[in-house]
Amino acid sequence: MDMDELENIAAHEQAREAQYAHRVRVCVATGCLSVGAEAVQEALEHHATPKGKHHCLVMGVGCMGLCGNGPLVSVDPAGVMYEKVTPDDAPDIIDSLGAKPVARLQCDTNAPFFTRQVKIVNENSGIIDPEHIESYIAHGGYSALVKALTEMPPHDVITQVMDSGLRGRGGAGYPTGLKWSTVAKTPNTIKYVVCNGDEGDPGAFMDRNVMESDPHRVLEGMAIAAYAVGASYGYVYVRAEYPLAVARINKAIRQAEKMGLLGNNIFGTSFNFNVEVRLGAGAFVCGEETALMASIEGKRGTPRPRPPYPAESGLWGYPTLINNVETFANIPPIIRNGATWFASIGVGRSKGTKVFALSGKINNIGLIEVPMGISLRDIIYDIGGGIPDGRAFKAVQTGGPSGGCIPAEHLDVPVDYESLKALSSVMGSGGMIVMDDTSSMVDVARFFMEFCMSESCGKCIPCRVGTVQMYHLLSKFSNHQATQRDLDTLERLCDMVKYTSLCGLGQSAPNAVVSTLRFFREEYQERMIESEVAHG
Amino acid sequence: MAKTFKIDGMDVSAADDQTILQVARERGIFIPTLCFLEGLSFVGACRLCIVEIEGNPTPVAACATYPQEGMEVYTNTERLQGYRRLILEMLFAEGNHVCAVCVVNGHCELQWLAEKLGMTYNTLDYLNRPKQVDASHYRFAVDHNRCVLCTRCVRVCDEIEGAHIWDVMGRGIDCKVITELNQPWGESVNCTSCGKCINVCPTGALFKKSKAVAEMEKDTHFLRYFSTIRAGGD
C-alpha cells in the first residue's frame, strides 16, 4: 500500500457512489437503531431495487446528530433530511427522488441546530458507511497517516500536535502534544498507545458515536500517535455496554489490517502498529487512566497514586500514551490540514471544537459539535432550540459526575476549559444536561453523589466512606430533615474528600454539591428543619 | 543521585528510591500511617500520611510520593490534622469498633492513632452496617466489623508468603477482604496457616482464637527479612 494505491481506492469508491443518481443515507447508530432504523433501511432498499440498478444507493451511516427525532434519513444530492421516518414512509421517499421532497417528514436543515455547528470530529458522521473502509478512504481517510509516515519525522508530528493547541477531550484538558512528547522522550523499546473509550459519564455518548460512526478515524489517530511516540502496540478500551461500537471497531481493525494500514511495515516503512480491543465491564472508575491500565492487565480496576504517570510507567510498567477517543479523532484532520488551521478555531487556550451530548429538558436533543468559546446561551437557546413546554431554564450540568450545575446568570460564559472551571464545573467529556424549573438541585446533587458512591472503587477511605456520608446527608436534605450541623458537616466533607481522595473520582465527587451550594444554596436551606434555619 | 528538599523547614536529602515518608522516618519526623507497612509494597490507600507541598493545592500521600529537588513539605499543618481526624472518624463510623471487648485492645494501631491524633468524638453518623465474623479456621478468625481495608493482609500473603489467599471483593462501601472464593477461611486448601496476615493486621480484624480481650500483640519482625523484596506485576 502506498499513496497511489490509497488514492486509487478513494477514486474507485467515489466513482462507485457517483454512479447512482441519488444516495439515501439512513442513520444506523444506536440512537436511531433503537427506534427502528434497521426496518427503515430495509424498506428503503426494498423500494429502491425496482427503480433500476443505478437509480439510488441506500447506505447505512453514522449519527446525524438530531438523535431525539430519529430515525433520520438524508438524501443526496437533494440535500434534504427527514426525521421520525417509519418503514411506511419508504415508498414516498423513494418516489420523491428527483422530484419534490416529502414535506411532512422534512426537517429544517437551515435551522441553527445544523448551521451553527462546526464539524471536525464528526465531519464524516452521517456521511460515510462506518462498516466500509473504502468509504472512509474516499473521504480522505488514512491520507494523514501516509503523510505522517512518508513525509514527517516523528518529532514533526509532535510539533504539529503541539502547535495545534489540542487538549485532551477526556476531561482534564491536558495538552496533547506535551503528553506525546513526554512519551516520545521516555526511552524504551516497548511502548503502548491506549485509546480511552470507557465513556462512563451517564448522559454522554460522544465517544460512542465516533466509534460507531467513524471507527477508522480513531484507528488512524492512534496509528499516527504510535508513530510519533515510538509505540508499536495499541489497545482500544471500550465499555462492554457499547456492543455496536465494539463490533464496528473490531471490524475496522480487521479491514485496516487486510489493507496493510495496520500491522507490520505499514506503507512499506519499518513502522509496525497492532491494535486490540479490550472490553470494560461496567465500572465508571476504569475511565481513570491508572484504573484503566489495571483493567487491561486483567486486574480489579482500582487507581494507583500518580506519579509515576502512564507516560513514564504505564501498562506492565512500560511508557504508555493514553488519550480519549475524541482526542485521537482530532489528529487526522490536524495532520492533513496543519496546526495553524486547527489553532484558528476556538478561543484562548481552548482550540478546535468540542462535541457535546445535549439532553434533558431541551427541544433539540442530540449530538452537537461546536467551536470552543461559543456561549452556553447559544448552545441552549439557539442550537438546542430552548426549553420545551414553555418552562424556565434553571441550570445546565456539564462534566457529568465530576462536573457542576451552571445557573442562568452565567449562561453567557464561553465554553472553554478555564471558564467552566471558574464556575465550579468542568468541560468534562461532553455531557450537557439541561434542567428546567421543575428540577430540584438538591436532588440532582444527590443523584450524582449516589452515582459516585456506587462507582467508588473502595480503595481509599475519603471516597469510600465520604461519598456514603455525603449521600446520607443529602438524603436528609431531600427529606426536609437536615439541620445546620448537617450543612456544616456536608461542607466539611466536600472539602476533605476533594483534597484527600486518591483519584479523580473522589477528588471531583463533591463538585455537584459544591456548585449547587454555591448557586442554589437557598434550596438547601429550604429543606432544613424550620427552627434550624431561624438559628442558622 | 541524592535530592535535597525540606520537611517542616528542615533541610533533608533523599536517595533516588526513598519516599517522603522514608526520609521523614529516618529523621524522626512523625507522619501517621495505616495502610503502609515497611517490607510490603505501598498502595497509598488510607490517606492518613498526606502531607502538604508548597505550591500544590492538593496534599499527597507521603508513603507513595518521591520527593523532588527543592520541594518544601509540611507534615503537620492544621489543615492536615483536620483531614486526618476526619479520616479516622470515617473509619470508626464505617466499621463497628468496640475496643472494650477486642483482643487487641491496647495494641491496636487504629486505637493508637485516634489517641495520638486527638480524635475524641465522632462528628459523623455511624453507618450501622453489621458484618460477619468468620471463625471457621482452626487457629485464626476474621471479624469484618473491625477491618479498615488496609489490604496489608492481602499484600503480605501474596508478596511474602506467596499464597495469595486474601483479596478484596466488591467495590465502594461493599468492599470486603475475602479468602479464596469468598468461602469460610477454614475451607481454604491453600492457606498455609502461617499467621503472617494476623500479625500485619493493624486492628483486631484478624486475630488468634486462643487470645482473650486485650491479650493479643502483633509481631511483624519477619518483615524485616523481606524488606528488600518488592512484588512485581503479573
Added chain:
Amino acid sequence: MRTQSPPIDPPSDDKRWRIVNATMRRHGYMPRALIETLNSVQQAFGYLDEDALRYVSAALHVPLSKTYGVATFYHFFTLKPGGAHTCVICLGTACYIKGSADILQALSDHFDVKPGQTTADKRLSLMTARCIGSCGLAPAGVMDSVVIPRLTAAEAIAKVEELVKDGHG
C-alpha cells in the same frame, strides 16, 4: 509464555466451554487474560458460577481470591443466573432528569422485586443501567434487549406484564 493447552478439563462437556477456551488460547493462557475470559464466560453462559471461576482460575494460574475479586468488581459480571426476562431501566442523567427513577420505583413496587434482583418465580430480573446511550429517547429502558424509548410508568408496567406473561423462557 505458558502452555498452549488448558492444564485441566472444563467443568462439563458443554460446548460453550470451547468459546471460553478459544479466548484463553488466544491470550496464551496468560493471567492478564482474566477479564477477557470472564467476559466470554458471562456472554456464553449468562453468569459466572463457582465451577467457572475455579476453572478459569486454574487455567490462567490466577489465585482464586483474585478471580473472585475481579468478578465482583465489575458490574457487568453476575454470579447468579438472571430471570427468564430482563427489564433494564436507565438511570443515566438524561433519563433521571426525565423521571426514570419513578418508573423504576413503580416497576419495583408492582412486581415486588428490588432493582438488581430477580423475582421469586425467576421470571423477571429488574436491572438498572448507567446510560444505555439512547439519551435522545429518554427515559429509556431495555426489555429483553429491545430498547424502549420515552417510557412512562404505566407503559413500562404494561410492557413487562406482557413479557412475563408469555409462555416462553
